[in-house]
Amino acid sequence: MNDLFSKIEQIEQSLQQEFEAINDFIFRHPELGGEEYISVKYLTDVLSQYGFEITMPYCDLDTAFRAEFGDREETKIAFLAEYDALKGMGEKGEPAHGCGHNWIAASSVGAAIVLSQLKDEFKGQIVVLGTPAEETFGAKVDMVERGAFDDIDIVIQGHLGNENILNTQAMAMNSLEFRFTGKPAHAAAYPYNGVNALDAVQLTFAGVNALRQHIRPEARIHGIVSNGGAAANIIPDQAACKLTMRASSSSYLEEITQKVKNCAKGAALMTGTTMEYGKFENSFLDMVNIPSLQEIMKEGLTKAGIENLLEEEVEPKGSTDIGNVSYQCPTSYVQLDVEGDEPFLAHEQSAVSLSNSSYAMKKLHQAIQAFAYTGLYLFLNEKKIEEIKEEHQKILAKKGGKSCENKE
Ligand SMILES: [Zn+2]
Ligand SMILES: [Zn+2]
Structure with a gap:
């Protein structure tokens, strides 16, 4: 797999400017949840330039989309893009990216594009799901209920933070x-x-x-x-x-x-x-982490140069709609330390100043490489996906299934 990682690294390095441009464009066009029209137009344009087929709107949500590349009938791995900004966090009270969702969009779209360039090496479909409004109504919940994840085998997404956390928790x-x-x-x-x-x-x-x-x-x-x-x-x-x-x-x-x-x-x-x-x-549901899936992600992160990765469960500090996704599909959701000149604290000014910084860009490339590696490893090891799905079911059974107000 070392050989495969170096292929990923090479492709990623040749596209770094493009990926930084995504991070920068979304950052400079901050839009509130459910109104992310400019961001979504930009992201789907980039993806279609790379040959992805776009469905938009998606799941009855104006600013949700699905982008697909590859074989329809095979394994499907989805990278989730978030792109909503926070109300009132700009200098003059305008919306701003104070949670780094511009970075989430760039890292997920970037990983999908890198994999699309390696498509000759595997069977499968690379999917990008554009998931609006994480900060407000949490559109992933509606997307889960409307079947967006029914045919997806594995989900991958990341988030910036002030520590490297392999098994991100959510309340x-x-x-x-x-x-x-x-x-x-x-x-x-x-x-x-x-x-x-x-x-x-x-x-x-x-x-x-x-x-x-x-x-x-x-x-x-x-x-x-x-x-x-x-x-x-x-x-x-x-x-x-x-x-x-x-x-x-x-x-x-x-x-x-x-x-x-x-x-x-x-x-x-x-x-x-x-x-x-x-x-x-x-x-929102809590987060389901699957050790066998996270083991592969850990390998990818390590190969990409991420050190000091916390593996133990840390106390959750917030809630997020990807929790609901993690009950539906095996999901890898990691948090990466920006390692900037101040700690990245979500929903604070530090996050606004760091989300489009050179520090965030460095993490962007490492994340894209690690996410693409995890995707490629899984596309090439279908048996592993079956094992991960079994483990997922066992964990859900132990938790006593899902229960929250959406289901009433
Ligand atoms: Zn947030
Ligand atoms: Zn966030």
């Missing part, structure tokens, strides 16, 4: 809005005729705050009042709150979500209001 997350309905009344003249929906919201928070002592330390519950009533002199007949629950496993998330729902139900009972709830964002 499972549910986001629910609880809406209470009471009865309006003059707050001074006839308060006894009213049923106060805002009281129900406050009691929900009181219940949740009491619950905090009894949940595991790594779990999180956080929220806002999304409707606190219309006027101070009217007993609010409508009030609502949005609460996000996170936990390191989806089974534990289910447990705390039930408890939070009970807080809201109890608040409705105490106040005499009626309560209904629903998700205000897609729910």
Whole structure:
């Protein structure tokens, strides 16, 4: 496989300018989730120049796409491109790439292009899936539900960070809005005729705050009042709150979500209001890492010169829609240290200044080489893919399957 890696390295080195241009273009055209029209037009143009066939829009999402290269009936390996920016992170409050999703687009598209140049060496199809809005509604969740991953054998994606993490973790997350309905009344003249929906919201928070002592330390519950009533002199007949629950496993998330729902139900009972709830964002699952797949990725990363790779599980710090993908398909999702002049902290200014830096470019080339190597290794070892799929199923069975609010 050493020979194969040097072939990958050679091709990647001959295309480095092109890949840096992708990183730079997406960075300079920051667009919010679901509105990434310029980014998607650019990425699909680049891919079609290299002979990829494009389907767009895809899965009923305007800024999702699928690009395919190679044999339709064979093994399919998908590289996921993200390209949404963050609201208000630019110098003048405009959107900016403060999570390095421009780099994700460049690394995934780059790996797919490198593999396409080696297509004579293997049977299979190279797929790039353009997955919008990771920062907001998490379009991968909709894409999973709409079958985008049904025929995919393996998924590969990376993310920038301030450590090299082989087995990236993510928290499972549910986001629910609880809406209470009471009865309006003059707050001074006839308060006894009213049923106060805002009281129900406050009691929900009181219940949740009491619950905090009894949940595991790594779990999180956080929220806002999304409707606190219309006027101070009217007993609010409508009030609502949005609460996000996170936990390191989806089974534990289910447990705390039930408890939070009970807080809201109890608040409705105490106040005499009626309560209904629903998700205000897609729910995300935790991350499924498969040791046999990550072993190959580790080899690729090492060959590409990535050192200090953390292999043990590290405490997850956030949630992401690729968790849902990892339940559907064996997924390799690594985090790479930018090693810049300051630590890369996602959603902070450091990430904006580093996402298009020379440091990010160095990691871009290493990532493309490692991702392409992993893809090539798997295309050439179909048996390995079967083993990985079996291991994936075993891990899912152990986890007790998937459970989150999307499935209700
Ligand atoms: Zn982010
Ligand atoms: Zn991100």
